[in-house]
Amino acid sequence: MTNPKYQIVDYKESWPQEFAQIARQLREGLGDQLYPLLFRDCLRSHPKTAEAYAHLKRMLAEHLAEPSMYPDVKDPAVDLIYLAAEDWAEQTNWKPGRSDF
Known part of the structure; x- marks a missing residue:
């Protein structure tokens, strides 16, 4: 079931510049x-x-009956990715780079 209130759009290369004015500097x-x-x-x-x-986010946006539940359903996946990211950071001696904005 597609939610008519929301539309999935393709990523635009210009978005970082377009949204830089409202993005918080990291x-x-x-x-x-x-x-x-x-x-x-x-x-x-x-x-x-x-x-x-990205596929998970598209599927949630497309099929989730109640849009307000989007963060609650997505957050466990984000947590799993972040836990793996912490391990990756330790293994690679990752250092934070600059923000894209």
Whole structure:
């Protein structure tokens, strides 16, 4: 069942620039700000995981009857990816890079 309120659109290369004006700048070493940087870098290093995560998000957006449940259903998958990302960071001696914004 597709929810008529929401539409899935393809990623646009221009989005980082378009949304930069509203995006919060991430600075190295600030606790919870490391989370999105590590998540991003790990997914970039593991394209199959990134593809599976994108597929999950598309399927949830398309088939979830109640859109407000989206974060609750998606969060366990995000937690699993992040736990693997922490291991990956330790194994690779990952250091946070710059934000894309």
